[in-house]
Amino acid sequence: MPIQQFDTGLKEQQGVKKLEITPEENFNNKTKVRGYLKTIIEGGISKLDQNIENYFDKDVKVNCFHPVNEFEGANTFKEKFWLPLFEAFPDIERREQIVIGGTFRDKVQVGSVSMLSGTFKKPIFGIKPINKMVNLKCCEVHELKNDKIVESYILIDLLDLIFQTGKNPIKPSRGSEGNWLNPINTDGVNYFEKDMKVSEASLDQSLTMQRSLNIKPELETNSDEELKDKLINHPQSEFWHDKMIWYGPSGIGTGRNLEGFVDNHQLPFRKTFKERNYWKLGHYCELGDGNFSMTAGWHSIQAVYGSDDWLGYKSDNQNVTMRVMDFYHHHEGKIRENWVPIDLIHILKQIGIDVLELIKD
Incomplete structure (x- = not known):
């Protein structure tokens, strides 16, 4: 497709x-x-x-x-x-x-x-x-x-x-918790890129990869094994580096390489949010800058929480919106690293889980 x-x-x-x-x-x-x-x-x-x-x-x-x-x-x-x-x-x-x-x-x-x-x-x-x-x-x-x-x-x-602080009020993360790494083999802060074509290519690569996510094999199968295979061989694979790292927020965690990303986040996310629109409102930010790019949406993703696969909580088919940013590092012609802050406490509250209430003594 x-x-x-x-x-x-x-x-x-x-x-x-x-x-x-x-x-x-x-x-x-x-x-x-x-x-x-x-x-x-x-x-x-x-x-x-x-x-x-x-x-x-x-x-x-x-x-x-x-x-x-x-x-x-x-x-x-x-x-x-x-x-x-x-x-x-x-x-x-x-x-x-x-x-x-x-x-x-x-x-x-x-x-x-x-x-x-x-x-x-x-x-x-x-x-x-x-x-x-x-x-x-x-x-x-x-x-x-x-x-x-x-x-x-x-x-x-x-x-x-x-x-x-030592409290764990929600279901365990599927990925690895802890601090995010700095970009590999480069300075992500003080760099200066004079060639605007490099910056434009970085943004174009991340946006094209994101558009590929609109191809939804989860609508065609209920088998985890089959869905995983389709996601590993999905058009997105063209854009991810073999040694990619997806740095997710706490509660989801980090996954290494495409298989780790699929296992720890993408497969359960797609099963839970089969009904989703990534760009219902659209991005408020899309930037390319040297070998980095970023996109961000404030309620850009609107979806139906349709199963307990992603976060482990019972589904009542709640409508949810998501506050998300994506920061990308482009390396050796591919997306090598992706840092993804998501306001998970905001999402959980929309499905009836008030994290800040759960930590009260």
Whole structure:
């Protein structure tokens, strides 16, 4: 079956004139946003008001992981996100692993994967502290306009934090838990790619692979063995490196090579979400930058939770939406690594599993 080619971006933004910037401008934008976030983290609570005023639009739109969720306004951003973060982790540090920049349609955007590391001193979002160092997987997309951030998307893996406190409130992960690796054999943060064709090819490869996922052999068979074989030999296999790693969120875990990806995530996911639309609303971010690319959707996936295969919980055919980002590293002509933050606590809540209630004593 051929891979269909279609626009995967936000549907209501069709026809928007594409903004073009030079590689030098892109590198400067990445440096600028990195500097903003570094200054905020290092400045802490004492300089928070000034830093937020300097770097964020007063009406900034913010889209966060559950339970922070969606809101507008710089002051609300301070109260709901930054203050709880600094109070819980007073010695917090930010260590970047990947920084990707570019434009999507009429927007200048910078995405990143980083680790927020600090001593867990006070409760945050109902999670009790352990007075030990913890690491927060943090993935972000920021839109830059007139030298200020006007919209932010932030996914922090709270399940991973919960696991680090010694609690395991949900069904066991099929994949491997733990910190995500840095990109293999390269710097994912400070690179500069002058050849725009390299960046365009990276994004084209990831988007074509994603479109191939619309080919659904799970609709034709109920046998796990047969479905696994069809997924291993699926058109997606053309795009994945033989030594690929799929870095999933806590609760799903990481899988190595295509078979590990299929076993740990894709096969049970496809069986549970046979009724799904990857681009019901579309991506708000699609960037190619050197040998990296990324896409992101805020409720871009809408699906019916149709079985207990994926997360292990009983199905009542609940309708769910998903907050997802995908960061890709392209190596030796294929996709070598894929970092995938998913707001799993948000998904679980939609099927009646309130993780933050489960960890209450």
